[in-house]
Amino acid sequence: MSFPAFHPFRSAEARERFLARYDERAARWPVPCEGREVDTSLGRTFVRVSGRAGAPPLVLLHGISGSSLQWGPNVAKLAERFEVFAVDGIHDCGRSVYSRFAKEGHEYASWLDEVVTGLGIRSEFALAGLSYGGWIASQYGLRYPQRVRGLVLVAPANTVLPIVGTWIARAILTALPIPWLTRSFMQWMLADTAAQGEVGRKLVEEVSGDSYLAARCFASKPVVQPTVLRDEELQSLPRPTFLIVGENETIYSAKDAIARVKRVAPHIQTELVPNAGHDVTLAQAERFNALLLSWLGKGTATASPEDASS
Numbered sequence: 001m002s003f004p005a006f007h008p009f010r011s012a013e014a015r016e017r018f019l020a021r022y023d024e025r026a027a028r029w030p031v032p033c034e035g036r037e038v039d040t041s042l043g044r045t046f047v048r049v050s051g052r053a054g055a056p057p058l059v060l061l062h063g064i065s066g067s068s069l070q071w072g073p074n075v076a077k078l079a080e081r082f083e084v085f086a087v088d089g090i091h092d093c094g095r096s097v098y099s100r101f102a103k104e105g106h107e108y109a110s111w112l113d114e115v116v117t118g119l120g121i122r123s124e125f126a127l128a129g130l131s132y133g134g135w136i137a138s139q140y141g142l143r144y145p146q147r148v149r150g151l152v153l154v155a156p157a158n159t160v161l162p163i164v165g166t167w168i169a170r171a172i173l174t175a176l177p178i179p180w181l182t183r184s185f186m187q188w189m190l191a192d193t194a195a196q197g198e199v200g201r202k203l204v205e206e207v208s209g210d211s212y213l214a215a216r217c218f219a220s221k222p223v224v225q226p227t228v229l230r231d232e233e234l235q236s237l238p239r240p241t242f243l244i245v246g247e248n249e250t251i252y253s254a255k256d257a258i259a260r261v262k263r264v265a266p267h268i269q270t271e272l273v274p275n276a277g278h279d280v281t282l283a284q285a286e287r288f289n290a291l292l293l294s295w296l297g298k299g300t301a302t303a304s305p306e307d308a309s310s
Contacts, residue, residue, distance in 0.1 A: 131278065
């Protein structure tokens with residue numbers, strides 16, 4: 001497969017525009033970090049590493065068309081207890097550069113295993129994935145359960161229930177070069193963040209601008225559609241596995257998702273977070289951080305056993 005010098009961007013100018021904004025956002029990463037690159041069978045993967053070297057490892061996977069920077073509101077607290085590895089998805093909108101396309105979920109699982117091995121993570125590690133990253137995390141958990149010390153699925157795309165048609169239709173419209181459509185979609189999907197006063201509204205505007213720019217700058221590429229796990233697959237996820245969903249989730253009914261998991265895979269611990277939707281890591285960042293720290297055995301003063309429900 002032959003790529004132009006500015007790959008994976010549409011042009012050299014697009015590359016310059018996007019990376020200037022990306023680097024400006026990266027400068028606001030709230031804790032010291034080191035950027036590392038790992039060569040894999042899908043391409044060169046960029047990873048943002050924070051926290052104390054040698055602390056228990058925590059790998060973070062962001063949502064589709066995003067980057068490791070989505071974890072900015074969470075990393076400071078998590079890095080107090082973990083060595084945090086925030087990955088730029090190989091086919092997403094960060095500093096990773098793909099050399100070929102994946103066609104199935106197992107290829108993403110293999111890619112992620114190459115990443116963690118290349119980072120020198122030899123022991124078990126905690127793995128958390130948001131949205132599309134949650135689906136990739138579930139694929140990894142199914143194929144490499146012996147490597148996962150704790151699996152956290154945050155509003156995972158499909159995985160537990162199919163994504164509703166309303167969400168798909170609105171997402172498709174953002175492909176049109178009309179900023180208002182992207183802004184409207186983000187304000188709907190991140191409504192609980194937008195409702196948090198001027199700071200929340202500015203954050204949603206920033207996310208909207210980032211998303212619109214990424215769609216204009218990156219070359220189009222095929223997307224592996226996330227799958228809904230069969231009952232036996234949910235039952236096979238590692239122990240412990242955790243599911244976090246905001247009560248106002250837009251990709252499917254949060255209550256129905258939790259009900260299915262409780263019915264077919266009761267070993268998975270669940271949490272329905274109030275005043276949050278698909279923006280649970282933003283709108284309820286403190287609660288989200290406390291849940292992860294408590295669930296993964298690294299409790300904080302703000303987390304208690306009552307924070308997690310089964």
